Amino acid sequence: MSFLLPCPLCGPRDAYEFRYGGEVKSRPEPGSDPDVWAGYLYLKTNAAGIERAWWFHSQGCRRWFQAERDTRDNRVTGSSPSSKGVAPDVHRPEAQRD
């Protein structure tokens, strides 16, 4: 697993400089069903294809960003700084259909 991940601030770096932060998900509304919470906490889409996920540049700029990566061949098709992405605490009902 030695692919290159383009950090929006630092440029392409070895994947081991980063910490994987999970698929980008939409946090359930307060008061949601326990099953919805369980899905948010424990289930992943785990697509064989493009995945949008959080990454933390732990050995570099120490910033969070999102990247789109084809999980079949680890080709990263794009990365965006978190200022352009959606924050973890925002509920986006349309995102849950992804």
Added chain:
Amino acid sequence: MTDRRLPHHPVEEVSRDREVSFTFDGRRYVAFEGDTVGSALAAAGAKVMSRSFKYHRPRGLVCCSGRCPNCMVDVDGTPNVRACIEPVRDGMAVRGQNAWPSVRRDFLSVFDHLDRVLPVGFYYKTFIRPRFLWPVYEHVLRHLAGLGKVDIGSKPDLHQRKRHVHCDVAVIGGGPAGCLAAIEAAAAGAKVVLIDDQSELGGHLRIRTAPATGDARIAGLPGFEAAAKLTALVRSDRNIEHFARATAFGLYEGKLIGVSQGNAMIRVRALQVIVATGAEERPVLFQDNDRPGVMLGSAILRLARLYGVKAGDRAVVVTDDDHGWRLAAEIIGAGINVVAVVDSRNSMPSADLVQGVDTPGAVTYLGAHVIKAIGRSAVSGIQISTNAVKRSIKCDLIAITCRPEPVISLLAQEGVSPKFDPALDQFVPGVRTVGIQAAGHVEGVIDESIVVNRGVAAGRAAADAALGRTTVHLAAHQSGLRQPAGQQPIQFDLPPARKAFVCMCEDVTVKDIKQAIREGFDNIETLKRYSTVTMGPCQGKMCHSLSARVHAAVAGQSVSITGLTTARPPFQPVTLAALAGPHMAPFRQTAIHERHAKLGPKWMDMGEWKRPLLYTSVEQECKAVRDAVGIIDVSTLGKLELRGAGAGAFLDWLHPNRFSDLRAGRVRYRAMCDDAGIVLDDGTVARLGPDRFLLTTATGTIEAVEQWFTWWLAGSGRDVQVTNVTSEYAAVNLTGPLSREVMTRLTRLDVSAKAMPYLSALEGEVAGVPAIILRLGFVGELGYEMHVPADYGAYLWDAIIEAGHDLGIEPFGIEAQRVLRLEKQHLIVGQDTDALSNPIESGLAWLVKADKPDFIGRDATAIVAARGMLNALVGFEVTGEGVPAEGSAIVRDGHAVGRVTSCKWSPTLKKAIGMGWVPAQDAVEDHGIAIRLGVGTHGKTTSGKVRTKPFYDPEGARLRM
């Protein structure tokens, strides 16, 4: 010992004026500096160098390039060293492997006659019953089969180096195509790395005298001179970094190449990769094709030209291709007598090739196949069949010079799957991966004159792509290669032999493969795993395509359909030590470390930190804190500074309780959980101003907490800045009933109970340095936690020790701190809680403010509150004998219903106390419990009573003094 040296040749690596000596199985041999162990033994006429894996058959040099297992020896205690590439050193002790008593006379060679009871996969069918004997079988078989022995007591070489290299274009393989690719890429402006496993560049040209063709720079020069010219061109080019004697063992994702060079591992990251690993000869199948004396033609030539060693006096060349004739001419030119050429084709090659082999006594046999090698421990003759007539030829060397096959493993590792080309009758690189090119003979054995041009084209294209001058994806399949004249499909017949070896590493014969397929393992993948073909040290270098061809022939299907099994790194063996690199074990120490070291404490590792565990004794240190005053270095606590108008609201979001309403100058306990309601961390929050907070975490959690905080901030638009100030501040905790007295001696600030009550925070000078002072009570006494800029840490420590000296101040360590906090039933996250602990069951229900609009873990904690507690974290005191070990079970009716998370002997209370999890209904004051004492006590239990209030000062009066 006969001397088999040839006259001097300009290419040779040996220095004939410098002699070295070494021993092989106790016998002394003399060699030249520059010899390999293999060449030196061959020069002395020692042909048997090892014994095979299963049958203990004699084996010797075959490939002379480190690609096969047949010359593996133990050198100075290092097993599985390939003699043919290991340079000799004076005084080396070489031992044979896998033989008893010696490689020359191995009693275990009796197994060679037992092949009928040791067929393929025999261990799945025999030596199983009677079952009680199985451990014996296993033990005996383990010792009888195998290769080298590892000396477990040997010290590893700690001088491993690791290098990281970046370049525009990486070229793997320093033959003519590879060299010209590197030269062209550099000329086009790229930064180039050229990786080659030989000491000199030039690849196969280096040992040839036939003139090179193709590029003007080398055309017409004898092979070895062309090689020297290419070497000079590369060496003089400042844009090419040439790694010599370096093996690229893996091509990984992201165009990362793993290279091992001596005791160094080099990671090369390239924008474009060119694989020019060439083509190698493959073995031929006939009875006893593994006899010492059966060697690849190129091996004989290497031995002759690079080391000046004659591998035999009478050679028979076996071939199916013009390549064999060219090589035969070279072998003759090197001074070895060729007595026959055995060609499986039915017609003679072109006149110029025949002319090269036209020596007196050399006989040509066409349409001929080899039946067997004659000779018991070495070749003494060969039996062939021409037109169904059998014939024996006396010889001591059989040169296998069939059409070379592309070395495609590295390409296959990175997605360039092998494809069978029926026209070339070879596996060639298939669909390409973007950015990885193949150049030269590795693309398929092609006309020598265009090999170099492929390299030139590849180099130029790679440079253009790397430097962004072109957007063309270099993934197009390069078709239309011109085949060398005289190409004919390789004839492939399965010999009816009993011992025709396909895989020499694992002793797998044609007969074995036939049987395995008969038994149902008729897919290349299952065949490989059942028969273990290609699974030995050579990893298929000698037998991969051969096994596919045999499989195809037996199963009656085409080789294309049969396919190849997956190629995986490492291509060549690499030691774990090389992969690990230099041994480094960094640790962190606080700014006050030297002061602790002077007192000679017992140290402990807390994550990467070194912390004092114990200075004197737990009793003495606890007594000092409870009766007088103690000081502990808490610099390792994680600290975050939060600033901004949104900081308070952000803290409210992250925690079950509130912080936005915390007044400036006040401190509050914090415990944080995630959306699953699991306790992650605890510590304190001090508000130092309207928009300024100092937050502490536990020692080991700061990295996770910082990432957690910054993640929730990402893209949220909140006006908060989070800074990790763990290293910025040194911190100490001064605690005990006399701590206020010490403080008044160090500061002009009003530290009276009225001005600085429990849970207050102030900023000011202590001992003349700026400090943040928090009144906390982790150990249950009046106490002051002081944070100062780290550079002042040691100074502050000294000032406090001096100020408290007459009051009996003592430093205390982690062990004492653990006991003191346990006396107060203060939990430690990660010790008293785990990955299933929620705040409500951990005794922190009072923290959860359900009236807050939303916070992380709100719904989860509400679910637990509604459900009710199933288990609870409580304190307990031991009423019986002994001190239970932390982690022991709390039992009822012999079953574990809970566990001990902390347990210590309290010198203050003179009893054993602890904390642990019990079923919720047992979490009542005075409830009796049975506690196991721990590992090694055979389930013995002791009795205890649940205590729901702190053992020491339950009302907390001493904290609030």
